[in-house]
Amino acid sequence: MGVVISLDDGKHRDASVKPLVENTKPNMERVNQLILSKAGSDVAMIPEVANHLISSGGKRLRPMLTLASATMFGYEGESHIKLATAVEFMHTATLLHDDVVDESDLRRGRSTARMIWGNQASVLVGDFLLGQAFKMMVEVGSLEALDVLATAASVIAEGEVLQLSVAKNMETTEDDYLAVIRAKTAALFSAACEVGPIVAGVSKAERNALRSYGMNLGLAFQLIDDVLDYGGSAHDLGKNVGDDFREGKITLPVVLAYRRGSESERAFWREAIEGGKSDEKALEKAMGLITKYGSLKDTTARAEHYASIARDALAPLPDSAEKSALMEVIAFCVNRAS
Numbered sequence: 001m002g003v004v005i006s007l008d009d010g011k012h013r014d015a016s017v018k019p020l021v022e023n024t025k026p027n028m029e030r031v032n033q034l035i036l037s038k039a040g041s042d043v044a045m046i047p048e049v050a051n052h053l054i055s056s057g058g059k060r061l062r063p064m065l066t067l068a069s070a071t072m073f074g075y076e077g078e079s080h081i082k083l084a085t086a087v088e089f090m091h092t093a094t095l096l097h098d099d100v101v102d103e104s105d106l107r108r109g110r111s112t113a114r115m116i117w118g119n120q121a122s123v124l125v126g127d128f129l130l131g132q133a134f135k136m137m138v139e140v141g142s143l144e145a146l147d148v149l150a151t152a153a154s155v156i157a158e159g160e161v162l163q164l165s166v167a168k169n170m171e172t173t174e175d176d177y178l179a180v181i182r183a184k185t186a187a188l189f190s191a192a193c194e195v196g197p198i199v200a201g202v203s204k205a206e207r208n209a210l211r212s213y214g215m216n217l218g219l220a221f222q223l224i225d226d227v228l229d230y231g232g233s234a235h236d237l238g239k240n241v242g243d244d245f246r247e248g249k250i251t252l253p254v255v256l257a258y259r260r261g262s263e264s265e266r267a268f269w270r271e272a273i274e275g276g277k278s279d280e281k282a283l284e285k286a287m288g289l290i291t292k293y294g295s296l297k298d299t300t301a302r303a304e305h306y307a308s309i310a311r312d313a314l315a316p317l318p319d320s321a322e323k324s325a326l327m328e329v330i331a332f333c334v335n336r337a338s
Contacts, residue, residue: 039129064084073206075201086149087191089129089136090188144198167249177251213310216310226244257290
């Protein structure tokens, strides 16, 4: 049930994160060492829980964005290593907290930390990682970078609460949903990309370009994740296909299918999402309705819209290996639904 949307003239169809990985490889080795160091504690459970998620095979896209957005302006200092690590710790903390709030059993193909150590440990280790992240931000000594990341942390928390307020509510609008993912997902992408130019000491225009790139990349990334939950595979997702539906999550494919459906079809969605009747038979019907109303195709089209804004944000910047790699990441994120 995958959806194929052509990008440009097809030249990005084989896009990958490999150029970004190669470009940031030496610095990411330093980030990984710092991650392991800062996740350590005399309290044995802290590194156990932290390393369970840290070592679970994520691409570490966000810290790579921080590194590339600094080095593309010729930055050669040390600050971007600590900021990239802080960004990854913020992301890891939100995953630990998310899995508790969502009562998730699987993360990147493995049991979630809460399933192994419990909800309390997951929340508290997430708090520890946030504390370590802010310590590293302070060590960098840039009030501007600290402000950007602290603001992102606040916005992410607001997004979590906003998601709770619209959870299992089939009257959620597309604008409501976009507000949730702008806060929960895109805010950290945006901050990760903005702090690089800050420590590189570049112009306001260049900093704004990377902030816009990150925000719109994050929106595209999350919308494609929504598509994959109904049209992908467990291998691609790192969780079971249909988990969003089983957990009663309102995502854009559901919003579109609900609003385009008949009254009886909307009654089904209310019973499944609001009433919790989301068994495998209901999932099969949900996927049929999502296909009937073109929800995956249109969600992918929305993602490509934000991808285009991200491309345009980077376009005026001088050509470089980092810029090329960041451009390819945009196509990679959208092409995951192909």
